[in-house]
Amino acid sequence: MSGFLRLVRRDLRLALRQGGDAAMVLAFFLLTVALFPFGVGPEPEVLRRIAAGTVWVTALLAALLSLERLFLADYEDGSLEALVLMPLPLEIQVLAKALAHWLTTGLPLTVVAPLLALLLHLDRSGYGALVIGMALGTPTLSLIGAVGAALTLGARRGGVLLSLLVLPLYIPVLIFGVGAVEAQIIGVSARPHLLLLVALLLAAIPLAPVAAAAALRQAVE
Amino acid sequence: MMVAIEHYLAMGGYAVFVWPAFAVAVLIMAALAIDSVAGYRRRLRELALLEGDLP
Amino acid sequence: MFRFANPARFMRFSAAILPWCAGATALLLAAGLVLALFVSPPDYQQGEAVRIMYVHVPAAYLASLAYAVVAVASAVSLIWRHPLADIAAQEAAPLGAGFTLICLISGSLWGEPMWGTWWVWDARLTSVLVLFFLYLGYIALVHAFDDPTRGARAGAILALVGVVNLPIIKFSVDWWSTLHQPESIFRLGGPTIAAAMLWPLAVMALGFTLFFVTLLLVRMRSRLLAAKIRALRLVG
Numbered sequence: 002m003s004g005f006l007r008l009v010r011r012d013l014r015l016a017l018r019q020g021g022d023a024a025m026v027l028a029f030f031l032l033t034v035a036l037f038p039f040g041v042g043p044e045p046e047v048l049r050r051i052a053a054g055t056v057w058v059t060a061l062l063a064a065l066l067s068l069e070r071l072f073l074a075d076y077e078d079g080s081l082e083a084l085v086l087m088p089l090p091l092e093i094q095v096l097a098k099a100l101a102h103w104l105t106t107g108l109p110l111t112v113v114a115p116l117l118a119l120l121l122h123l124d125r126s127g128y129g130a131l132v133i134g135m136a137l138g139t140p141t142l143s144l145i146g147a148v149g150a151a152l153t154l155g156a157r158r159g160g161v162l163l164s165l166l167v168l169p170l171y172i173p174v175l176i177f178g179v180g181a182v183e184a185q186i187i188g189v190s191a192r193p194h195l196l197l198l199v200a201l202l203l204a205a206i207p208l209a210p211v212a213a214a215a216a217l218r219q220a221v222e
Numbered sequence: 223m224m225v226a227i228e229h230y231l232a233m234g235g236y237a238v239f240v241w242p243a244f245a246v247a248v249l250i251m252a253a254l255a256i257d258s259v260a261g262y263r264r265r266l267r268e269l270a271l272l273e274g275d276l277p
Numbered sequence: 278m279f280r281f282a283n284p285a286r287f288m289r290f291s292a293a294i295l296p297w298c299a300g301a302t303a304l305l306l307a308a309g310l311v312l313a314l315f316v317s318p319p320d321y322q323q324g325e326a327v328r329i330m331y332v333h334v335p336a337a338y339l340a341s342l343a344y345a346v347v348a349v350a351s352a353v354s355l356i357w358r359h360p361l362a363d364i365a366a367q368e369a370a371p372l373g374a375g376f377t378l379i380c381l382i383s384g385s386l387w388g389e390p391m392w393g394t395w396w397v398w399d400a401r402l403t404s405v406l407v408l409f410f411l412y413l414g415y416i417a418l419v420h421a422f423d424d425p426t427r428g429a430r431a432g433a434i435l436a437l438v439g440v441v442n443l444p445i446i447k448f449s450v451d452w453w454s455t456l457h458q459p460e461s462i463f464r465l466g467g468p469t470i471a472a473a474m475l476w477p478l479a480v481m482a483l484g485f486t487l488f489f490v491t492l493l494l495v496r497m498r499s500r501l502l503a504a505k506i507r508a509l510r511l512v513g
Binding site for chain 3: 234243246253254255257265268269
Binding site: 148152153155156157158159162165166168169170172176204208212215216219220 | 355403407410411413414417418421422423427430431434435437438441
């Protein structure tokens with residue numbers, strides 16, 4: 002466990018030293034959401050209708066931003082080969098890296114999501130489902146993203162390829178995340194949607210590290 | 223006779239949906255077949271040339 | 278263990294069955310078209326539009342089958358490191374993508390007259406669209422590396438990750454209420470569609486399957502020839 006925590010702390014320190022990954026992701030999130038009122042017009046009724054979807058889609062894209070660098074630095078300076086040989090299983094290390102990624106992207110996104118929802122006039126009853134949904138859904142995004150990042154290490158046009166691989170797999174999270182908010186707004190329980198988000202997360206926690214670790218092993222072979 | 227053919231081609235009013243569906247299937251499958259066979263033929267020719275060069 | 282897994286043996290075996298496969302494909306597809314367009318009756322609800330089913334359903338079935346072939350071959354390649362398995366997976370993928378595209382377009386052309394819309398964002402249609410993107414991602418990933426073995430490995434892992442989508446496609450019509458009609462052929466208690474439609478459909482589905490097998494054999498042979506050409510160039 003201590004090895005796990007040490008890895009998380011190392012990745013967090015790296016992310017913070019590189020000039021605030023989290024700040025960049027948040028800035029992107031804010032800016033992109035702010036584009037929508039210009040794109041569809043400032044009428045509150047229109048914005049209210051698209052608020053949940055806009056916040057979720059933008060969060061998806063923001064989470065994608067910092068994914069490419071998840072393993073890239075370790076891959077380029079050769080420390081990935083050392084990580085593969087460490088006594089701590091590579092799967093657990095992937096989990097640690099995904100956790101660090103979530104702490105610097107998913108968590109801040111979840112925290113500012115209500116603020117953006119406010120700017121888009123989201124119906125007041127939808128806030129709870131939005132925040133809980135994002136708290137449950139964004140870790141899954143980091144985990145699925147870790148698989149994509151590991152697969153595209155050293156690939157040509159890795160960044161574009163990464164989005165092509167990862168975005169289709171993000172669709173279920175998006176569907177149930179937005180579904181939870183919509184359900185709450187029309188007055189039915191958001192519970193089934195949130196439980197499905199939990200199910201996705203529980204499936205991703207064991208499966209994604211296994212796939213990502215396999216991809217990392219073949220990358221350094 | 224002509225009336226019968228015209229009646230058939232109209233597909234009970236669904237002609238604009240039925241015929242394109244079949245056309246798309248035929249086009250895509252033909253493209254796959256042509257791509258596969260052309261690549262195969264090209265390599266057969268290339269191989270024949272190479273093996274002909276050998277003593 | 279793999280009787281035909283040796284490349285030389287595969288070339289001999291495939292050369293022997295290829296003409297039969299090609300002939301049977303041509304016969305079945307021709308018969309299937311005649312049955313679908315002339316012999317089968319119009320539906321009492323859908324009228325002549327039901328004929329779209331004879332391309333839509335076989336294409337949908339092949340889209341999933343081809344993905345299963347990609348996934349199984351990928352697993353074999355990752356576990357036993359067999360070069361033929363890599364080739365099978367990589368050559369099945371473009372064929373599968375083609376069938377998925379036929380399925381999506383013909384489904385759209387069927388949806389407009391029957392449901393009044395070209396597209397709905399329900400679970401079945403969305404999961405098939407995801408399947409299409411998985412094929413594209415797989416093909417792009419395989420070709421994204423300078424070292425072809427790395428591309429093959431990365432692609433194989435992606436193909437296995439994407440397997441989660443197959444049960445979603447299969448059961449989406451049962452789990453979510455949707456416009457898409459539920460399974461009417463492969464179900465417990467036997468098919469619910471009339472025999473006059475089931476026969477043409479079966480012939481078409483078999484024709485599509487053999488078409489896939491034939492082209493897969495041709496493409497795999499082509500890849501092995503390319504390897505031989507490369508080897509000869511290195512020597513010469």
